[in-house]
Amino acid sequence: MYSFEFVCQQGEAIALFRRQVRARAAAGCASGDLVACTRAKQTIETRDSRRKNRIETRAAQHRGLVLVDINKSFVIMKLSKSLSCVLLVAAGALSTRAAMAAPVVHEAFDYAAGSGLVGNSGGSGFGGAWQNGLFSGGSQFGVAAGSLAYPGLAGTGNSGAEDSAAGYWGVRRSLATSIGADGTTGYLSFLIRGTAGANASDFFGLYLEATNPASDVFIGKGGGGVTDRWVIERRGGQDQVASDDVIDAMTTLLVLRMDFAAGADTFSLFVNPQLGAGAPTADAVNGFIDAGAIAGIGLFGSRGWSIDEIRIGDTLADVTPAAVPEPATWTLSLVALLGLLGTRRRAA
Numbered sequence: 001m002y003s004f005e006f007v008c009q010q011g012e013a014i015a016l017f018r019r020q021v022r023a024r025a026a027a028g029c030a031s032g033d034l035v036a037c038t039r040a041k042q043t044i045e046t047r048d049s050r051r052k053n054r055i056e057t058r059a060a061q062h063r064g065l066v067l068v069d070i071n072k073s074f075v076i077m078k079l080s081k082s083l084s085c086v087l088l089v090a091a092g093a094l095s096t097r098a099a100m101a102a103p104v105v106h107e108a109f110d111y112a113a114g115s116g117l118v119g120n121s122g123g124s125g126f127g128g129a130w131q132n133g134l135f136s137g138g139s140q141f142g143v144a145a146g147s148l149a150y151p152g153l154a155g156t157g158n159s160g161a162e163d164s165a166a167g168y169w170g171v172r173r174s175l176a177t178s179i180g181a182d183g184t185t186g187y188l189s190f191l192i193r194g195t196a197g198a199n200a201s202d203f204f205g206l207y208l209e210a211t212n213p214a215s216d217v218f219i220g221k222g223g224g225g226v227t228d229r230w231v232i233e234r235r236g237g238q239d240q241v242a243s244d245d246v247i248d249a250m251t252t253l254l255v256l257r258m259d260f261a262a263g264a265d266t267f268s269l270f271v272n273p274q275l276g277a278g279a280p281t282a283d284a285v286n287g288f289i290d291a292g293a294i295a296g297i298g299l300f301g302s303r304g305w306s307i308d309e310i311r312i313g314d315t316l317a318d319v320t321p322a323a324v325p326e327p328a329t330w331t332l333s334l335v336a337l338l339g340l341l342g343t344r345r346r347a348a
Helices: 004-028 034-070 082-100 327-347
Strands: 105-107 141-144 159-162 168-179 185-193 204-209 217-221 229-234 241-246 252-259 265-271 284-289 294-302 305-313
Touching (some): 105 168, 159 294, 204 305, 217 265, 229 265, 229 284, 241 265, 241 284
Antiparallel strands (some): 141 159, 159 305, 168 294, 185 252, 204 217, 204 294, 217 229, 229 241, 265 284
16 A cells, blocks of 8 residues: 555646646747647647556555545545645544554443343453453443443443442453563553442452452552542552542543563553543552463442443554544545635635
């Protein structure tokens, strides 16, 4: 596939060729002889038609591929000016963030609303279906209608929900491939929402299943120590490190960077990071847990809470893919920009 720069260059090559044809034809007609003028034009067009067609075909084919990525309903766009070239590159750049993101693991809870979570096996990157987890409370976890939403983040399906009024319950799921080899880095992200009436002793969140269960890494609301902030801790509350972000009843995006080492691993938590703005500053860093290999994930908590869009990947972009605008949005944006381009050309 050709690069964006190739498209720009080919668009400019077409424009340059056409200017050269006009200039050479004008030179042939400078004598004012109509017959000589016509013959000069015919000679130029015949001699250069193959070159012209070859350039236009290659550029048009590539522009078609790019625009299909942006909007399936688009057709080939003519490129003849630098600003048009910039427009295509900008549109392509906006459309590629979501396409490039490829999480190793993804759970969007795309199951029937109202069904139980245990036994469902959708998503990608898992080694089996959801099972009863800690305290065998899988029956308390179900599928709630609608996806949790975070501005700019891609989302689909429904969401997972624990709806018990009391007690604490868990579900778990194995990964198809373990993560956590020494010297590697990975990322985890998920959307989470608690209830406004949660007590200080209530807790909820996601945990990473470590080789040693005593080293399971819990990310969420703790039930002891700091109870009103998002925390990283051993499942059970030891080695807790809290962020400065107060928990409320709003949907929150939690992103965890996992730097695995021969000894204690380093887990960095980002709370509601700005998407697409590069590496954020960590809100909490925990360097006390040696998790070893991570073979699965679990959901564990009490008092009613929701979770959605669980992703594990190799990079930050893998776990924070951008929401893709609707085709109508792309159409309106491009039409507006092209309209502006036309206005500027007429003004010039």
